[in-house]
Amino acid sequence: MKRIFILISFLAISLWLFSQENPLHVETYTLNNGLTVYLNVDHSMPMIHGMVAVKGGAKRDPKDATGIAHYFEHIMFKGTPEIGSIDYTQEKVYLDSIALLYDQLPTAADENARLEIQKQINRISIKAAEFAIPNEVDKILNGMGGIGINAGTSFESIVYYNSFPSNQVEKWLEVYSHRFENPVFRLFQSELETVYEEKNMYADNPMSRMFEEFSKQFYRQTPYGQQTIIGTKDHLKNPSLSKMAAYFNTYYVAKNMALVLAGDFNPDLIKPIIEEKFGKWRSGEKPSDLNLSEKPFNGREQFSGRYTPVKVGFLGFQSVPKSHPDEMALELCSNLLSNRAGTGLLDQLRDENKLMYAGVMNDLHTELGGTYVFFVPKVIGQSLNSAEKEVNVQLEALKKGTFSDELFRGVKTEMKKQYEKWLEDMRWRTYAIMDAFLYGVTWEEYLSASEKIDKISKEQVIAIANKYFGPNYLAFHSRMGFPKKDKIEKPPFKPVPGMNGDKKSKYAQKIEQMPTVDMAPKFIDFEEDVAVMNLNKNVKAFITPNPINQIFSLKLVFGKGTYNDPLAEQAIKVFEYASPEGTTLKDFKKQLQLLGCDFSTSADQSTTTINISGLEENLDMTLDLFHHFTKNITVEEPHLKKLVQDLKMEQKFEGKDISTTSSALSEYALYGKDSKYLKRYSLKEVEKLTVQQLVGKAKEITGYGFEVHYCGKLAATDFASTFIKQFPIDGTFTPGVGKIEPDRVPVTENTILFVNDKKAIQSHISIFVQGGLNDEPSRTQMAGFNEYMDGSMASIIFQEIREFRSLAYGSSGSYRPSFLFSKPGYFSGWLSTQADKTTEAIDVYTSILKEMPRKPERIDEVRKNLTLSINAQQPMFRSKSSSVSNWMQQGYTKDPREIRYPELLKLEFSSIEEFYKNNVQGKPWLIAIVGNKEQINMLELSKYGKVVELKPEDIFKK
Secondary structure (H helix, E strand, O other): OHHHHHHHHHHHHHHHHHOOOOOOOOEEEEOOOOOEEEEEEOOOOOEEEEEEEEEOOHHHOOOOOOOHHHHHHHHOOOOOOOOOEOOHHHHHHHHHHHHHHHHHHHHOOOHHHHHHHHHHHHHHHHHHOOOEOOOHHHHHHHHOOOEEEEEEEOOOEEEEEEEEEHHHHHHHHHHHHHHOOOOOOOOHHHHHHHHHHHHHHHHOOHHHHHHHHHHHHHOOOOHHHHOOOOOOHHHHHOOOHHHHHHHHHHHOOHHHEEEEEEEOOOHHHHHHHHHHHHOOOOOOOOOOOOOOOOOOOOOEEEEEEEEEOOOEEEEEEEOOOOOOOOHHHHHHHHHHHOOOOOOOOOHHHHHOOOOOEEEEEEEEOOOOEEEEEEEEOOOOOOOHHHHHHHHHHHHHHHHHOOOOHHHHHHHHHHHHHHHHHHHOOHHHHHHHHHHHHHOOOOHHHHHOHHHHHHHOOHHHHHHHHHHHOOOOEEEEEEEEOOOOOOOOOOOOOOOOOOOOOOOOOHHHHHHHHOOOOOOOOOOOOOOOOOEEEEEEOOEEEEEEEOOOOOEEEEEEEEOOOOOOOHHHHHHHHHHHHEEEOOOOHHHHHHHHHHOOOEEEEEEOOOOEEEEEEEEHHHHHHHHHHHHHHHHOEEEOHHHHHHHHHHHHHHHHHOOOOHHHHHHHHHHHHHHHHHOHHHHOOOHHHHHOOOHHHHHHHHHHHOOEOEEEEEEEOOOHHHHHHHHHHHOOOOOOOEOOOOOOOOOOOOOOOOEEEEEEOOOOOEEEEEEEEEOOOOOHHHHHHHHHHHHHHHOOOOOHHHHHHHHOOOOOOOEEEEEEOOOOOOOOOEEEEEEEEEHHHHHHHHHHHHHHHHOOOOOHHHHHHHHHHHHHHHHHHOOOHHHHHHHHHHHHHOOOOOOHHHHHHHHHHOOOHHHHHHHHHHHOOOOOEEEEEEEOHHHOOHHHHHHHOEEEEEOHHHHOOO
């Protein structure tokens, strides 16, 4: 206890001492037990991002039990003997019996015997649940203001992470060290079904299924292709808890793990805590490296199948593993083929309308690697073989070195810029640090990437290209069509009830009682953090300092969007092919790349945004170039064909990809005939568009008043004078239209909109309830309602839909206030579930809407989550100005979170109930479902509302 109070007092007086530290410096050291520790001090935000990484991943799964690493990742959230149980001694008796029964499943004589074992597991699981506290790990981490609590499994690793306020660091270290010591396999049945749903979700994704098959053909002898991360259907149905325990004992040892912390802390103060808490971990033996190899391809080996709504090709070349001496030069080769600026040799094929798309991706692992060139032929009139020939011409150009010195220099500059941007956010930086750990390089070596790029010569690139893009490769052709989907049937289990959601373990109470440093919440200051200046009547600038690097970001946000203007929607798309008058697209891209600049264009119903990123030293020239671009935009006639080709490809997915159909159906549910999918131009209308129409509309858009969002090194006044000089704004601008929020379709009775997808395994379900007007006090209540309903794994929706009944892998539900206070908000819910669970899922979800479960004991938890997490939810420095702009448009003169904070501190459960009664309860719902009608009891479905069956042509304008 004395050490804790010393820590508190020292933290309080020492935070300022470290403000000038290099945010890219990482201290690396090893504890006596072999645990590798990475400490990255960055005081730019009052938060820390913490991570624990395990070397292992799916490639270490036993061949007869694939999916083990991923399964165990889920189990790591179920707690320990101390976390997640009211009486572990009694609970353990049942858990041990469950483990034995699961090990009997694979050896069952027949399906009847399997069913009997499953029934026993179900019966005992229900008894064991009497002692379990669901999701207590998540509750504890949320209670200290933690956000983004999650984990991920790859072929190489399993990683656990979240962000939290920096004054909670000792609590976080205590919990993360404890949770890895002795995890308990509790509530396994519900998690098993959740993983089933996750596998079904991937099965409904055509691109996921295609890449799985490609990997199988590319990696023919190793787990990277012969196993999947999630596991096979048979292995998922026969999980072995003993094998999971063996996996944990083998790979979750200190010598095979790393702790990564990046953020606002004093390393001298937390090192002793890390030593005390993580030094207790078992040292173990570092697992030996896998000796994996692949047989080389013998010339061009082709594999063909039907996996996707459009034709897709992959050329797979065996290349290098991670950290190989040739890795950086190979990456440079890839960027010469395709890059963000669109100047690569493959990018030229799209510009010249020789095919739809082409690009490159490097898939590098610890022992092996592949470089994949992918391409999409033109939708009509081009075969995969023809497109492959076009790709091979460009590969030969790379191998012969027939690319310009300008392209070579520009690609190097762009690579270095993107590398720096990747490291500027502490959250992303932890992943870079994790990579260094996984692939055996020092942080200093990782940071030397720019120097390595500079040293690569053109001759080296040519040599590398010839070495790896040779005649031996896999040609993978996916023709239009769909493979048979591997469905996992609904298991015959009764739901495992959640009985102790209101309980707290002694461990959780101990964590709550640990003292912490008082830390005031950090809000965005409209004057200190972002400078706001009116450059003229219709042009406003928002200037934010960049504390990290010499890369500026610039957004030009024009006050005209796409609302009720399908021509504007198409005009915004041609920005990709546009250039300043008198300059070809090819030359314009070269100019941008030599400046170290890239840009993209996006739009919503109210605004159109040109997003620009570049080097500070070239800001003047970049501004001058984009002024010329926006005032003299033009498009070369041949590029119009791409609009038609792109729309044809989009339409190939519409009605065939369940996610796309679900999005269109939800849009129709909200806006009816005003859905953006119905207001858009048809294919025939797009085919008739002229350059004059599109350029005229583009110039109209850039003739509106706009906001300038600059993040860089210049002071506000210096930027303003530079901008006005290089981007003259003397002319007249049309005033912006302001924020547009279309009226939603009124709902007068419970209604179900249904689109049949006979190939879908899952049903995608959206649920909407029209709310009321929401003033500022109401929005404070709304924050409490949303946290209570769907803010964490302890929330109502997660618990009722996923944890207790395993009805979905993904589920959500929250109230969405309108941007404008004069417009009503609405409740929006979503889940995807196996088709034969559709009515059950809807029954549970609508029962929540009809009568919100009352758990007033959770109000302290809700208050803590909302107030403590403010410091962990700080926006990146580049996005602060957008937040300020939005808030100002809503009429705020300061961060609205600052207004709500005092009210959240005294939030009562009655306020959550009041919001629910005013905005959700008793109001008719509108449910939108895309699913397989043959697997759904439509008569049962009609109990939840009037069923209106729609066809794809009702929600998509073709």
